[in-house]
Amino acid sequence: MTKTIYLHVGPHKTGTTVIQKACLDNTDVLDKHGVSFPSLYFTPIGHHDLVNTVRRRAISDEDLATLASGHEKALLSSENFIHFSAQDWKYLSERLAQFEVKIIYAWRRSSLKMYSMWQESVKHGGTTPFHAFFYQDLIRPGESKSLMQTLNLDAMAAAFGKDNIHILDFDALSESKMLVSEFFNLLGVDGTQIDISGQSQGFRNESMDPVTTEVLRCLNSLSVKAGYPQNSKTREVFSALQPTLDAEMEQAKSLMENDVDTFEVGDYFVDRATEHALKSKFMTNLVHYKAQKRTKNIKVANQDWLLKPQAYQLISAMHEKIMKNY
Incomplete structure (x- = not known):
C-alpha cells in the first residue's frame, strides 16, 4: 500500500503551534492510528528544516527512505511551508512521487489575521508600524499571497492535484472549538482522543496586548540601529526581564493612554x-465551511505617543537594560 504523507502548511496564525504541540503531546494516540510525526527535518516545534532542504534541492534518497519507514502515514508540519514558490512545490512533488501526498491548509479570513501576522513579525524583530506593514498587500490585494490565499493554493494544486487539498475553515472551527479535533480527523485519527490539556506547559505562541507590542517594536528598532541582527533575541531578553520592568510598562501604558486606536476588522x-x-475555486475542498459575517476589534498604538519627551527616554532606558542581558 502506498504511504501517505500529510503536509500541514499552516499558514501563520491559524493554530499551527497548538496543533504541533498536540502532536508532540499525543504521540501514543498517533502511533495507535498508524501516524508518525517524524524527527526528520524537525526543529522545535515543527518540520521547519524541510524548507531550506527544499530550497537547496537537497532531499536525499536517505531522507525518502526514512519517510517511507514506519507507519503507513506521516505528518510533516510547518507554517513556513507557505513560503514555498511554485517551483519549490514542483520539486517537492517530484521528490515525494513515491508517496500519496495530502495537504492540510487552514483558511482564516484575511483581515482577521492581519493584526496577528503583524504582531508575529514584531515578535521576530520587526520594526514596521501596523499600517505600513500591509500597505503593499492592500494596494494590490490580487497579487498578495497573504490576502489572496488562492495564489498559494493554486501552486499546491498544480503540484499535488486539487483533490489532495483539505482546507479547514479556521474561523468556524475555532468558534466551535473543533479546530484541533477536526485536523486530526483528517489524518484518520479520532480527534476526541487528542489531549490538549498540557498546552499551557512549555512553548506557547500567545498574543500580546497593544502596549507590549508597541514597546517591543520600538525596542527592536533600537536593536537594529545598534547593529544587531533583526531576529527574536530582543523579545526573548525582554520577556525574561518583564518581571523587573513593571514600573516601565506602567509608564508606557500611561503614555499611550490616549494614543491607542480601535479598528473593527473582518468585513472589509x-x-x-x-x-x-x-x-469559486476550492468550495469542494473546504472542511466545515460556515458562511458568516465575522468581525472583531483590534487595538493598535499609534505613533503619536512617541512625540512625548518621556517616551524616547523610557524606551532608551529599557533598551539599555536589555543590552546588559543580551
Whole structure:
C-alpha cells in the first residue's frame, strides 16, 4: 500500500503551534492510528528544516527512505511551508512521487489575521508600524499571497492535484472549538482522543496586548540601529526581564493612554473578495465551511505617543537594560 504523507502548511496564525504541540503531546494516540510525526527535518516545534532542504534541492534518497519507514502515514508540519514558490512545490512533488501526498491548509479570513501576522513579525524583530506593514498587500490585494490565499493554493494544486487539498475553515472551527479535533480527523485519527490539556506547559505562541507590542517594536528598532541582527533575541531578553520592568510598562501604558486606536476588522471588501475567490475555486475542498459575517476589534498604538519627551527616554532606558542581558 502506498504511504501517505500529510503536509500541514499552516499558514501563520491559524493554530499551527497548538496543533504541533498536540502532536508532540499525543504521540501514543498517533502511533495507535498508524501516524508518525517524524524527527526528520524537525526543529522545535515543527518540520521547519524541510524548507531550506527544499530550497537547496537537497532531499536525499536517505531522507525518502526514512519517510517511507514506519507507519503507513506521516505528518510533516510547518507554517513556513507557505513560503514555498511554485517551483519549490514542483520539486517537492517530484521528490515525494513515491508517496500519496495530502495537504492540510487552514483558511482564516484575511483581515482577521492581519493584526496577528503583524504582531508575529514584531515578535521576530520587526520594526514596521501596523499600517505600513500591509500597505503593499492592500494596494494590490490580487497579487498578495497573504490576502489572496488562492495564489498559494493554486501552486499546491498544480503540484499535488486539487483533490489532495483539505482546507479547514479556521474561523468556524475555532468558534466551535473543533479546530484541533477536526485536523486530526483528517489524518484518520479520532480527534476526541487528542489531549490538549498540557498546552499551557512549555512553548506557547500567545498574543500580546497593544502596549507590549508597541514597546517591543520600538525596542527592536533600537536593536537594529545598534547593529544587531533583526531576529527574536530582543523579545526573548525582554520577556525574561518583564518581571523587573513593571514600573516601565506602567509608564508606557500611561503614555499611550490616549494614543491607542480601535479598528473593527473582518468585513472589509478584501475579505469578501478573497472569500469569493476561494469558494469559486476550492468550495469542494473546504472542511466545515460556515458562511458568516465575522468581525472583531483590534487595538493598535499609534505613533503619536512617541512625540512625548518621556517616551524616547523610557524606551532608551529599557533598551539599555536589555543590552546588559543580551
